[in-house]
Amino acid sequence: MKKLLLFTGLLLGSLSMYAQLTCATATNISGSGTFVCPAITGTYPSGTGLCIAGTATPKAIWYKFTPSASGLLSVTSVIAANPVASTDTRLSIYSGTCAAYTCVDYNDDINEAGGDYRSVLNNITVTANTTYYIVWDNRWSATGFSFEVTFTPQTCFQPTGFTYTAPPTTTSVSLGWTEPAQGFPSGYDFEYGPKGFTQGTGTMLSTADTSIALTTLSPNSIYDFYIRSNCGFGDYSVWAGPISFATVFTSAPTPYNTSFEETNFGFIGWTQDAPDNYAGETWSVYPAGVGSTLVQDGANMALIFAGTVAQGNNDVWLLSRGVDLTANAPVTVSYYIRNYLGTGATGSSTYELKAGMTQDIAGMTIPVAAETVSDVTYVQKTYTFTPATTGTYYLGFHSTNAANTTAQATFLDNVSVSQVLGTEDVLASQFSVYPNPTSNVVNISNTLDAMITKVTITDLKGRTVKSNNVAAASNIQISTSDLSSGVYMLNITSDKGTVVKKIIKK
Structure with missing residues (x-):
């Protein structure tokens, strides 16, 4: 869900109020205003219920707010007093007590891809007489800055x-x-x-x-x-x-390409799969921004970090959108990959690439590649495989990175799938038969405006079981109600040539 950037503008002056260094000594905020956060040198939240957990423990500065009425709370460092070029903040809001607090929400960067590393949380629902802790930390910068708090009493709240x-x-x-x-x-x-x-x-x-x-x-x-x-x-x-x-993404024709320009895999028809009980790192889309050295093409790329020792080795698949492929014609898969190492980090990326006819681990039955990548800049990889049957295929990138105590990751970008077909395959790819499987009728259409004049149906032994001469048309319908259940071949004759399609009669 995107954060709302709705500023109410209810500012009650500018207060030079300095927060304290622990939860117990948090500076009280009584209402809307502008506040000055000093250099961040206090104690970061600990225990359970953390908004942001990690191996490193940053410093923090604490404020608290207890509304007398229920309403909406907004906190932001996205103000003119904080230049975009020199401000990098991270914000968390907790509720409860210092002995037992609960994360309400957090924000790191309002627009990381655009280089705006300031933070905002808008329209947080707060309850009367409940204390909320506003915590700024120094994960990226300990420099002081200003921020605004807006509280609006409310009687009707968002779902x-x-x-x-x-x-x-x-x-x-x-x-x-x-x-x-x-x-x-x-x-x-x-x-x-x-x-x-x-x-x-x-x-x-x-x-x-x-x-x-x-x-x-x-x-x-x-x-x-x-x-x-x-x-x-x-x-x-x-x-x-x-x-x-x-909505669901249907299979795509070749050539197919993606550079992960949506921040949700589902919005390009991709997904992930992992074994039951897997609790390690997963793939994600990272919006680095156009021109960033972290991407090979566009603004985003896919990445997966190596797990911690406690998480164990990576064992998760990134599965592509379906791509329509034709039997017995080589398929070329091209992509860019790199091994990312944070400051002082070591390690390499290990993965395998497979293909298959279902979008899950079980469907990944065709080995394509398996390798270790140590390159810290993008390298292009190109591999081929030949599908045995015509249908929809999926690619699976299986990350097997070893557990690592440092920041090591695999970056993946600019994935392409292509297939060069023979003349007959090209013609066949322009014809569609549906529904398939079918019960009573099958429709035949094409994108060439080819005039269909005859359809002959044969069984798998080559015996003709039905033959129809039809009035020349680019879209026709034939009955299959008189066929027994089984697999049949449709021989479609047109003025552009003859096409063979397989159908299943239920």
């Missing part, structure tokens, strides 16, 4: 906990959420549209439920939505959003 209530399809998505713990919403206003749409120009819906079903969507598409609670009598929460979701 949270957004999730899919059923697996998305190519044309539909069902979304659900958790009603706010405070306030009494009678319903919700919901607006959605293509990713990046301007709020107010999308499709508006209202519902009394904590879920909504969207239909007539487009395949391979990313959408955004905004939502707010309606508490009646003109009392609304602030909008939550934009929050992104996607």
Whole structure:
């Protein structure tokens, strides 16, 4: 979910107030204002419930805020007093007590890819008479800076906990959420549209439920939505959003390429898979920014860090979107990979590349490559394999990096799949038969405007079981209701040539 960059502008002057160095001595903030954080030299939170855990323990500065009424709290270092070029902050907000606190939320960089390393948390729901700790740490910089706090009393609050209530399809998505713990919403206003749409120009819906079903969507598409609670009598929460979701990505033709230009693998049709009980590092998309030396192409790349000793070796697969391939024609897979080493780090990247016909570990049955990479700059790798059958194939990049006590990672970028087909294969790739498997009818269409004049159906022994002469047309439908269950070959005759397609009769 993207953080909202909504500034209320309710500033009550500028206070030169210095925080204390521990939770117990946190400086009290009584309301909205601008505050000066000194050099960060205090004690970082410890124990369980940490917003950000790691092997290194940074320093911290503590503030606390106890609202007298429920409402929305925003904290930001994204202000004019803090130049973008020289400010690098990290922010966490906790609730509870110093003996037992709970992470509410945290933010490191507002726009890492754009080089803005300041921090913001907006519209955090806070409860009356509950203490919230605002913690700045020196993970990236110990230099002092200024920040703003805004508190707005509220009686109607946003929903949270957004999730899919059923697996998305190519044309539909069902979304659900958790009603706010405070306030009494009678319903919700919901607006959605293509990713990046301007709020107010999308499709508006209202519902009394904590879920909504969207239909007539487009395949391979990313959408955004905004939502707010309606508490009646003109009392609304602030909008939550934009929050992104996607329909299912269908298989892609060759040539296929991705440079991971979406920050969610699902938004390009990729996914991950790992053995049961695996608790190590996973793949992620890193938005380094255009021109960064961390990427080979575009603004993003995929990466996976080596696990800690406690986590153990990596054992997780990054699985590609499906790609349509033709039997017996070589497939070329090209990608760029590098071994990243942080300051003082050692180690190499180990991985294997496989292909298969299902998007999971079990489907990865075709070995393509296996190697160790020590190059600390990108190197291009090119491998080939030949599919035995025509169909949809997936690539699997299996990270097996050894556990490491230093910052070592594998970077992957600019993945391409291509296949050079013979003349007959090219022609066949332009024809589609569906549904397949079929029960009663099969449709035949093509992208060449080829005029189909005859369809002959044979069994796997080559015996003709049905033959149809048809009026010349580029799209036709034939009956299969009289065929027994089994596998058949469709011999399609057209003015562009003859094509053979396999169908399954249920």
